[in-house]
Amino acid sequence: xxxxxxxxxxxxxxxxxxxxxxxxxxxxxxxxxxxxxxxxxxxxxxxxxxxxxxxxxxxxxxxxxxxxxxxxxxxxxxxxxxxxxxxxxxxxxxxxxxxxxxxxxxxxxxxxxxxxxxxxxxxxxxxxxxxxxxxxxxxxxxxxxxxxxxxxxxxxxxxxxxxxxxxxxxxxxxxxxxxxxxxxxxxxxxxxxxxxxxxxxxxxxxxxxxxxxxxxxxxxxxxxxxxxxxxxxxxxxxxxxxxxxxxxxxxxxxxxxxxxxxxxxxxxxxxxxxxxxxxxxxxxxxxxxxxxxxxxxxxxxxxxxxxxxxxxxxxxxxxxxxxxxxxxxxxxxxxxxxxxxxxxxxxxxxxxxxxxxxxxxxx
Amino acid sequence: xxxxxxxxxxxxxxxxxxxxxxxxxxxxxxxxxxxxxxxxxxxxxxxxxxxxxxxxxxxxxxxxxxxxxxxxxxxxxxxxxxxxxxxxxxxxxxxxxxxxxxxxxxxxxxxxxxxxxxxxxxxxxxxxxxxxxxxxxxxxxxxxxxxxxxxxxxxxxxxxxxxxxxxxxxxxxxxxxxxxxxxxxxxxxxxxxxxxxxxxxxxxxxxxxxxxxxxxxxxxxxxxxxxxxxxxxxxxxxxxxxxxxxxxxxxxxxxxxxxxxxxxxxxxxxxxxxxxxxxxxxxxxxxxxxxxxxxxxxxxxxxxxxxxxxxxxxxxxxxxxxxxxxxxxxxxxxxxxxxxxxxxxxxxxxxxxxxxxxxxxxx
Numbered sequence: 001x002x003x004x005x006x007x008x009x010x011x012x013x014x015x016x017x018x019x020x021x022x023x024x025x026x027x028x029x030x031x032x033x034x035x036x037x038x039x040x041x042x043x044x045x046x047x048x049x050x051x052x053x054x055x056x057x058x059x060x061x062x063x064x065x066x067x068x069x070x071x072x073x074x075x076x077x078x079x080x081x082x083x084x085x086x087x088x089x090x091x092x093x094x095x096x097x098x099x100x101x102x103x104x105x106x107x108x109x110x111x112x113x114x115x116x117x118x119x120x121x122x123x124x125x126x127x128x129x130x131x132x133x134x135x136x137x138x139x140x141x142x143x144x145x146x147x148x149x150x151x152x153x154x155x156x157x158x159x160x161x162x163x164x165x166x167x168x169x170x171x172x173x174x175x176x177x178x179x180x181x182x183x184x185x186x187x188x189x190x191x192x193x194x195x196x197x198x199x200x201x202x203x204x205x206x207x208x209x210x211x212x213x214x215x216x217x218x219x220x221x222x223x224x225x226x227x228x229x230x231x232x233x234x235x236x237x238x239x240x241x242x243x244x245x246x247x248x249x250x251x252x253x254x255x256x257x258x259x260x261x262x263x264x265x266x267x268x269x270x271x272x273x274x275x276x277x278x279x280x281x282x283x284x285x286x287x288x289x290x291x292x293x294x295x296x297x298x299x300x301x302x303x304x305x306x307x308x309x310x311x312x313x314x315x316x317x318x319x320x321x322x323x324x325x326x327x328x329x330x331x332x333x334x335x336x337x338x339x340x341x342x343x344x345x346x347x348x349x350x351x352x353x354x355x356x357x358x359x360x361x362x363x
Numbered sequence: 364x365x366x367x368x369x370x371x372x373x374x375x376x377x378x379x380x381x382x383x384x385x386x387x388x389x390x391x392x393x394x395x396x397x398x399x400x401x402x403x404x405x406x407x408x409x410x411x412x413x414x415x416x417x418x419x420x421x422x423x424x425x426x427x428x429x430x431x432x433x434x435x436x437x438x439x440x441x442x443x444x445x446x447x448x449x450x451x452x453x454x455x456x457x458x459x460x461x462x463x464x465x466x467x468x469x470x471x472x473x474x475x476x477x478x479x480x481x482x483x484x485x486x487x488x489x490x491x492x493x494x495x496x497x498x499x500x501x502x503x504x505x506x507x508x509x510x511x512x513x514x515x516x517x518x519x520x521x522x523x524x525x526x527x528x529x530x531x532x533x534x535x536x537x538x539x540x541x542x543x544x545x546x547x548x549x550x551x552x553x554x555x556x557x558x559x560x561x562x563x564x565x566x567x568x569x570x571x572x573x574x575x576x577x578x579x580x581x582x583x584x585x586x587x588x589x590x591x592x593x594x595x596x597x598x599x600x601x602x603x604x605x606x607x608x609x610x611x612x613x614x615x616x617x618x619x620x621x622x623x624x625x626x627x628x629x630x631x632x633x634x635x636x637x638x639x640x641x642x643x644x645x646x647x648x649x650x651x652x653x654x655x656x657x658x659x660x661x662x663x664x665x666x667x668x669x670x671x672x673x674x675x676x677x678x679x680x681x682x683x684x685x686x687x688x689x690x691x692x693x694x695x696x697x698x699x700x701x702x703x704x705x706x707x708x709x710x711x712x713x714x715x716x717x718x719x720x721x722x723x724x725x726x
Contacts, residue, residue, distance in 0.1 A: 006707065009707070018381075018405075018407070020404045020405060020406050020433050020436070020437060020442075021404045021437055021440075021442040022442075027405075030393075030394075031393075031394065031397050034394050034705075034706045035398075037706055037707055038706065039706060040706075041383045041384045042381075042383060042390075043383050044381070044407075044410065047407065047410075047429075047433070048433075048436070049432075049433045049434075049435075049436025049437050049440070049442070050436060050437065050440055050442055054440045056436075056439060056440060057436050057440075058432045058433060058435055058436030058439075059429075059432065059433055059436060060429060066410075066422075066423060069412075069421045069422065070383050070410070070411075070412045070421060070422055071412075072412075072421055073383070073411070073412025073413060073419075073420050073421030073422060074383060074384055074412050074413065076419060076421075077384075077412070077413055077417045077419060077420075077695050077698075077699070078692070078695050078696060078699065079384040079385075079412070079413055079699060329441070332440045332441050333441060335440075336440070336441065336442060342397075343397045343398075343400055343401065343402060343403075344369060344372070344400055
């Protein structure tokens with residue numbers, strides 16, 4: 001491990017949830033970014049024993065006031081020299097507003113120094129067709145969205161933000177274009193779209209074949225048009241929690257690296273938007289996405305292996321007609337076994353083997 | 364970076380403070396242990412913007428109830444398979460009691476499997492001759508102390524616990540012996556004793572010469588007598604915060620490694636206490652301490668260099684008669700510059716160059 005593997009020095013303010021056990025929110029993002037060489041200041045929006053995928057947890061939520069207070073604590077001691085803010089789950093509309101105010105304050109501080117501050121916003125609202133936040137969180141996000149430099153919605157969140165139902169490849173591209181337009185967000189990535197589940201324009205895709213995840217992204221051009229790229233990754237047969245947070249955290253480091261590699265002009269350009277003549281596949285955002293997905297795919301493959309080994313070694317149910325209590329226990333053990341195996345696979349974060357090709361989006 | 368540099372797989376429950384910015388408490392310990400390959404579940408006892416060395420901070424303290432709730436959250440989902448508990452700062456006597464109850468519960472669960480659970484307790488109470496916790500925290504610690512496997516007091520805390528004022532080399536050894544005896548704690552390390560400041564039995568030590576930090580430790584024998592070793596390290600001319608937490612976290616990983624290297628018999632011995640014929644310098648505790656101090660010395664040297672560079676590049680005060688506000692700002696900037704440089708020096712944690720010799724204690 002030598003320091004030349006590290007991304008440029010980066011100070012990140014990370015605002016998201018904390019869980020005692022396992023890897024979601026800041027509990028995922030902090031270690032990922034630190035492992036890639038970033039200094040991370042972590043404001044926690046909730047303090048839970050474990051992620052909600054276990055279907056039970058204990059702990060507390062931070063109030064908007066508590067989030068504001070922590071930020072004011074940093075300000076009064078000159079501790080807000082952040083290059084990047086990564087904001088994730090916030091437990092209420094008021095908390096989303098508080099996070100928005102922090103992002104805007106840091107942007108104001110960076111005025112006159114274009115490119116010196118970059119806000120990655122993960123608009124955590126729901127998944128798989130349903131909201132898991134209060135209804136009033138949606139308009140709160142819509143209000144702050146246009147301050148963000150990069151947003152990372154999943155398919156459902158992209159639908160919610162764009163107002164476009166993603167039912168085909170072309171509506172997917174339309175949603176990205178709409179998000180650029182409605183919110184003036186310069187960079188967008190829609191994570192984990194399962195194309196096989198779409199009523200696809202591509203007749204060769206089937207529901208039964210090996211599933212593919214498509215990640216689609218774009219950096220806006222000066223005329224407001226998108227530069228769309230996509231990367232297809234084989235889907236793994238497992239539900240992992242925290243992968244959105246892992247994507248976002250790895251992206252912070254890799255985007256910073258790709259922008260630095262593009263040269264000092266881009267580093268001092270507002271929102272790190274590449275000149276119009278840079279094609280979609282050559283965008284720093286696209287290059288970063290390829291590295292992010294390479295790291296994630298290997299770590300999740302290792303997680304799947306470890307999960308299967310852990311489940312084999314755990315005692316099997318004594319009968320097929322297990323009680324509710326036994327079924328609950330089995331579910332909890334499976335959820336635990338599916339926690340992302342992070343600390344002992346950190347080399348795949350640091351040194352990804354890029355195996356997935358960035359492709360220009362063509363309808 | 365290959366996995367053979369990692370310590371044995373270890374699941375740690377870490378209970379200590381969290382700061383948004385900088386490295387003390389869990390904000391130090393979590394990353395240190397994760398970098399050495401440990402899975403860390405972190406319960407935060409306070410949520411502050413920054414460490415109290417800045418002389419101002421914002422944030423909240425966890426109640427004893429909140430700490431208990433998080434632990435119960437883990438229990439109800441079968442997430443308490445910890446090999447080690449590392450407990451640090453707790454903000455009240457009730458919180459100390461809550462942490463004690465968690466340690467005892469985990470010990471109870473490990474009954475019948477000697478060596479399968481190990482509790483490292485850092486009795487954070489004060490430093491430099493003064494308490495920085497409420498008076499009732501001291502008896503709370505004294506009550507839970509005899510459940511711990513290893514305690515890591517500093518000089519002041521060792522005095523408080525032993526009732527022996529450390530004024531000489533021989534009283535230092537007496538304090539360790541007394542702690543073994545009063546609390547039946549099998550392993551003790553007193554961190555950072557400045558021998559030059561003691562009314563020393565050694566006439567060659569002077570107040571003016573280069574200062575030395577002595578770390579003294581012991582693993583008890585079956586007759587209750589200590590096996591004392593010490594390691595002398597050149598002191599660095601800087602006040603760093605979080606070094607106690609760094610010591611404790613690195614120790615968790617290195618002790619686990621040293622015990623595993625000693626073989627399966629020791630791993631399944633209660634409290635990992637070596638057979639009586641193992642001399643002080645060959646103790647896993649002593650071997651681990653040497654690695655811990657090697658890592659720490661290099662990271663702190665790098666921190667000192669970075670601090671000096673940061674202070675040189677910050678704007679100098681315009682006049683010698685600076686205002687109170689300017690003096691306060693200068694103090695805050697110096698405190699910030701003195702934050703331990705952790706993330707980009709992780710190789711020295713993983714791969715220490717052992718340069719300090721373990722010596723048997725002889726009066």
